[in-house]
Amino acid sequence: MIFNAPDIAWAQLTPVLFPLGAAVIGVLVEAFAPRAARRPTQLALSLLALLGSIVSVGLLWPDVRDTGGTEVLGGSMLVDGPTLVLQAVIALLALLAVLIAADRTSTGEDAFAPQAASVPGSGYEESARRAGLQQTEVFPLMLFATGGMMIFPATGDLLTLFVALEVLSLPLYLLTGMARRRRLLSQEASMKYFLLGAFASALLLFGIVLLYGYSGSLRYSDIAAAVTTTTGMDGLLLVGALLVLIGLLFKVGAVPFHSWTPDVYQGAPTPITGFMAACTKVAAFGALLRVFYTVLPGMRWDLEPMMWTVAIATMVVGTVIALVQTDVKRVLAYSSIAHAGFVLTGVIALAQSGITAVLFYLLAYGAATVGAFGIVSLVRERATAEVPEAARASLGVAVAAGVLPAGSDTTTGADPVDDADAPVLGEATDLSQWAGLGRTHPVLATTFALFLLSFAGIPLTAGFTGKFAVFSAAVDGGAWPLALIGVLASAAAAFFYVRLIVLMFFTSPQGGPLSDADADATTRPRTVVVVSQGYAVAAIAVCAVLTVLLGVLPGPVLDAIAEVAVFLP
Amino acid sequence: MSLTHYLVLSGILFSIGAATVLLRRNAIIVFMGVELMLNASNLALVTFSRLHGNLTGQVMAFFVMVVAAAEVVVGLAIIVSIFRTRKSASVDDINLLKS
Numbered sequence: 001m002i003f004n005a006p007d008i009a010w011a012q013l014t015p016v017l018f019p020l021g022a023a024v025i026g027v028l029v030e031a032f033a034p035r036a037a038r039r040p041t042q043l044a045l046s047l048l049a050l051l052g053s054i055v056s057v058g059l060l061w062p063d064v065r066d067t068g069g070t071e072v073l074g075g076s077m078l079v080d081g082p083t084l085v086l087q088a089v090i091a092l093l094a095l096l097a098v099l100i101a102a103d104r105t106s107t108g109e110d111a112f113a114p115q116a117a118s119v120p121g122s123g124y125e126e127s128a129r130r131a132g133l134q135q136t137e138v139f140p141l142m143l144f145a146t147g148g149m150m151i152f153p154a155t156g157d158l159l160t161l162f163v164a165l166e167v168l169s170l171p172l173y174l175l176t177g178m179a180r181r182r183r184l185l186s187q188e189a190s191m192k193y194f195l196l197g198a199f200a201s202a203l204l205l206f207g208i209v210l211l212y213g214y215s216g217s218l219r220y221s222d223i224a225a226a227v228t229t230t231t232g233m234d235g236l237l238l239v240g241a242l243l244v245l246i247g248l249l250f251k252v253g254a255v256p257f258h259s260w261t262p263d264v265y266q267g268a269p270t271p272i273t274g275f276m277a278a279c280t281k282v283a284a285f286g287a288l289l290r291v292f293y294t295v296l297p298g299m300r301w302d303l304e305p306m307m308w309t310v311a312i313a314t315m316v317v318g319t320v321i322a323l324v325q326t327d328v329k330r331v332l333a334y335s336s337i338a339h340a341g342f343v344l345t346g347v348i349a350l351a352q353s354g355i356t357a358v359l360f361y362l363l364a365y366g367a368a369t370v371g372a373f374g375i376v377s378l379v380r381e382r383a384t385a386e387v388p389e390a391a392r393a394s395l396g397v398a399v400a401a402g403v404l405p406a407g408s409d410t411t412t413g414a415d416p417v418d419d420a421d422a423p424v425l426g427e428a429t430d431l432s433q434w435a436g437l438g439r440t441h442p443v444l445a446t447t448f449a450l451f452l453l454s455f456a457g458i459p460l461t462a463g464f465t466g467k468f469a470v471f472s473a474a475v476d477g478g479a480w481p482l483a484l485i486g487v488l489a490s491a492a493a494a495f496f497y498v499r500l501i502v503l504m505f506f507t508s509p510q511g512g513p514l515s516d517a518d519a520d521a522t523t524r525p526r527t528v529v530v531v532s533q534g535y536a537v538a539a540i541a542v543c544a545v546l547t548v549l550l551g552v553l554p555g556p557v558l559d560a561i562a563e564v565a566v567f568l569p
Numbered sequence: 570m571s572l573t574h575y576l577v578l579s580g581i582l583f584s585i586g587a588a589t590v591l592l593r594r595n596a597i598i599v600f601m602g603v604e605l606m607l608n609a610s611n612l613a614l615v616t617f618s619r620l621h622g623n624l625t626g627q628v629m630a631f632f633v634m635v636v637a638a639a640e641v642v643v644g645l646a647i648i649v650s651i652f653r654t655r656k657s658a659s660v661d662d663i664n665l666l667k668s
Contacts, residue, residue, distance in 0.1 A: 119653050159629050166636045170643045177647055185665055187651050194647050195599055195660070198640055199590050202606035205633065206583055209613045209626075213576075216621035218629065263666040 009072045012079040014056040015087045016154070019094075020147035022049030026140030035133075042139035046098045049143060053091035053150070057084050061564075069568045075219060076160045078290075081564025083154040085359045086286040090279050093366045094146040096539040097275035100374040101138060103536035107424050111269040111377060112138050112178045113186075120183040135178060141171040142275065149279050153286025156568075158208040158218040158244075161287060165204065165251070168283060169197050172276055179269040181426035189267025196260045197250070204247025210240030220295045221569055227298035241296055241303065248291065251284035254344060255313040258337050262325075265333035270427055273329065274373030277336050278366035285343055285362055289355060292347055294567050300350060307348050311482055314341030315489040323496050327429050328376055331496065332369070335455055338493055339365050345486050346470035349477030355565040357469035360558055364454065364462035364550050371543025372451040374536050375444060379437070381428040382526045428527045434500070436509030441529045445504045447544050454547045456497040457490050462550035469558070575616040582609035596648045596658045600641075607637045 010017075022045050029041050061084060064070075069080025077083075104110045114133040118125035148168030155161040177190025212218055214236040215226035227237065250257040265273045296303060318338030325331045343365075346358040428434070438445035454463035467490060471483040509527070550557060582605060589602025611630045618626025652658045 117650065159625075159632060162629075163632060163636065166639065170639060173643055173647060177650065184654060187647070187654060188665055190647050191596060191651050191660075192666070194644055195590075195596065195603075198600070198603040198644065199587075199606075202586070202603050202610070205607060205610045206613070208629075209610045209617065212614065212626055212629070213617040213620070216617075216623060216625075218625055267666055 006074060009070065012060065012070060012072045013077070015053045015060070015084075015091065016077075016147055016150050018049045018052040018056065019091070019143045019150065022046060023140045023143035023147060026143060030137055030140065038136040039134065042136045043098075043102050046139045046143055047095065050091050050095040050098065050146070054088055054095070057088040057091070060084060065564050068566060071156060071568065075156045075221075077151065077154045078156040078568045079154060080568040081566055082286065082289065082355060082359060085561055085564065086153040086282060086362070087150045089359075089363045089366060090146060090149050090282050093278045093282065093370055094142065094149075094275065096367075096370045096374075096542060097271060097279065098139065098142055099535040099539035100274060100370070100377060101142065101269075101271035103271075103377075103533050105378065105533060105536070106531040107380075109180060110134060111180055111271050113180050113183060116174075116178045120187075138175065138178065141175055142272075145171040145175070145275075146279065149283035152283040153290060155287065155290070156220055158211065158220075158223075161291075162201070162205055162208060164287075165201055165247070168280065169201065169251075172272075172280065173197060175272045176264055176268040176276075178272075179267070182267070185267040186269065187267075189264045193260055193264045200247050200250035200257065203243050203250075207240045207243025207245075207247060210236045211244065214240060220290070224295050224298065224569070227296070237299070238302055241299055242306065244291065245288075245303070245306070248284055248288045249310060251280060252288060252340050252344075253281065253337050254310050254340050255317045255337065256310075258314070258317070258340075261337055262330045262333040265336070266327060266329045266429070270329070270373050270377035274370045274377075277332070277373065278369040281336065281340065281343075282362045282366055285340075285347070285358060289347055289358055290567060293350065293355065294569060297350065304348070307344070308479075308482065311341055311344040311348055312485055314338070314344060315486055316341075319489045319493045322493065325496075326431050328431055328434060328500075329373075329427075329429050331431070331500070332372060332376070335493065335497075336365075336369065338489060339455070341489070342467060342470055342486050345474040345479060345482040348482065349473040349479055351473055351477035352565070353469070353476050353562075354473040355567070356558065356562045357466070357473040359561050359565060360550075360554070361466035361470050363557070364466040364547070367543045367546040367550070368451040368454040368461075368463060371540045371547070372448065372455075374540045374543070375448045375451070376427055376429065378444070378529055378532060378536060379428050379434065380424045380426065380528055380530050381433060382424050382528045383422040424528060424530060431500070431503060433527045435503050435507040437527070437529075438505035440509070444529055447540060449501045449504065450544055450547060452497040452500055454551070456494040458494070460548075460551045462547045462554070465551055465554040465558075572616055572620055576613055579609045579613035579616065582606075582612065594659050594661050596651070596660050599660060600644050600648065604637060604641070607633055607640075 026042055026045055029038060033041055064079065064081055064084055069078060071078055101111065112135050114128040115125065116135055118128055145168050148164050151160065151164040152168055155164055173190055173194040176193050177187045179186035211223055214230065214233050215223045217223060246257060253261040265277060268276065315338055318334050318341055322331055322334035322338065325334060343358055343361050346354045346361060454461035457463045457467040471486050474483040586602045586605030586609060589605065590599050593599055593602065611633050614626040614630045618624060648658055655662060
């Protein structure tokens with residue numbers, strides 16, 4: 001028996017090899033490097049790997065533009081135009097997210113638990129905190145997730161799709177549970193995300209099995225061919241396609257598979273929330289686009305009722321529930337659900353312009369999301385009175401556990417003292433705590449307002465261009481009712497973005513229109529903005545520049561994407 | 570025995586697994602339901618592989634086993650850390666995050 005070595009086109013794989021290779025090296029660094037050297041090494045390694053990814057996408061670009069792309073690894077991965085665009089977007093957003101996650105701010109502590117294995121509130125946790133321990137494993141985990149995300153939209157068969165889904169999900173489950181503060185919430189979010197995510201991937205797997213049973217192959221092109229030729233097993237095909245779509249829609253966070261989104265976004269460490277919200281969505285929509293455009297176009301009429309229902313429900317539910325949220329991370333979570341609905345209209349369009357529109361929308365949405373969560377991670381609350389050292393550490397836990405109502409103080413009855421030395425606690429996520437931020441920190445609040453306007457789709461921001469492109473693609477594809485509902489939902493959504501802006505700029509910090517803030521405004525922890533080490537500010541600045549540039553001058557980017565936006569069959 | 574019987578068995582196992590996930594309250598049991606769903610898929614993969622006369626399904630089954638093992642590692646780590654904090658693995662007790 002002769003063993004034929006497979007022919008592997010390494011050059012086409014470099015964008016993926018960079019983060020995955022660096023992640024493996026990062027694990028070795030964790031094992032062998034001295035503790036003091038780990039953080040700088042990991043950070044440099046992660047940034048270089050992601051930069052390398054972006055550069056190699058740039059080097060592959062001219063070739064793919066001219067030839068339309070190639071199959072690599074025997075057709076398991078397809079390096080074509082949409083793949084390159086998505087990989088570049090994911091690498092860029094991951095780079096920004098890593099910068100935000102790396103920022104230790106003026107408090108000297110990052111967003112992650114000193115020892116994720118320690119029990120919240122225990123002496124072990126406290127001693128780990130005092131010793132200044134930190135989980136630098138965060139960086140390799142983020143790189144593994146990024147690698148999986150970059151493979152996910154490039155897959156050419158269902159086996160790779162499943163493996164990539166797990167490679168991107170498993171690190172995210174862990175990262176979700178690693179928050180430094182409010183650890184009970186964080187662990188709870190992690191468990192919910194894990195159980196629901198594992199359930200969804202089991203459904204996806206069974207869908208893959210049924211499609212394999214139907215067509216006898218896992219390859220996208222073979223399945224697409226079988227859809228038009230094979231007869232008599234429509235049940236297998238239909239159920240299989242539905243289950244695969246459900247698995248992908250879960251990752252996207254579309255209604256009715258969205259229930260994990262707000263909880264996980266709220267509980268996860270904020271830099272990770274930004275990473276998840278942006279990069280996972282880009283990757284999942286990439287995979288959904290490819291499956292929808294290359295595997296299942298023959299089933300268009302069978303799947304349309306379901307996809308239309310999901311898209312409409314996603315837009316409406318995301319918008320309506322966001323209106324009544326009082327936590328800024330939950331507002332952004334529901335807004336991301338609504339955005340998933342807007343992108344779905346472009347996916348359903350099944351028109352050539354839909355691919356370009358979705359790819360552009362994902363870039364615009366991702367930039368604003370990473371930036372917005374970066375800003376949330378800088379706005380903190382400060383204890384209002386002298387809190388004993390031991391209580392300081394457990395305060396976050398106690399609030400999280402519901403022992404104390406959020407915002408109350410451990411030393412009840414003591415007068416609140418605005419003490420500059422009081423410890424800075426977790427993020428001030430309650431909306432009332434954001435009141436008046438525009439007066440005290442105008443630059444930060446203005447940048448946040450810019451991201452919100454982009455979410456709302458106000459002209460001259462990237463969000464407007466994205467929404468316009470997606471909705472016009474939907475009209476091109478004959479899905480004008482979806483575009484109409486999308487426009488109406490955007491108008492309703494603008495209300496809560498503007499409400500947040502009004503809260504920041506036109507409301508005094510002592511309360512105001514928000515009634516629940518009046519009663520305990522004086523006992524509430526003061527809102528402070530911690531000073532970034534520079535990483536987070538740089539990342540937020542890049543996001544802001546992208547948001548403005550893509551809004552004012554979208555032409556070159558749209559043209560560049562449109563040039564390559566053709567899927568390999 | 571016809572190969573269809575294996576497919577029916579796989580479907581039954583998958584349904585039991587899904588029902589376990591949706592109905593049971595202990596996180597470990599829920600997780601076992603997920604594992605049952607994965608293994609039901611494996612059975613169907615191998616059966617289809619035999620039906621179609623190619624090895625793709627069997628190769629996929631091996632990948633699923635590896636993925637399931639990795640999932641166990643991550644899942645049990647999360648469940649154990651929650652259990653050590655709260656002395657409970659019930660999914661009803663984790664209800665701090667609410668809208």
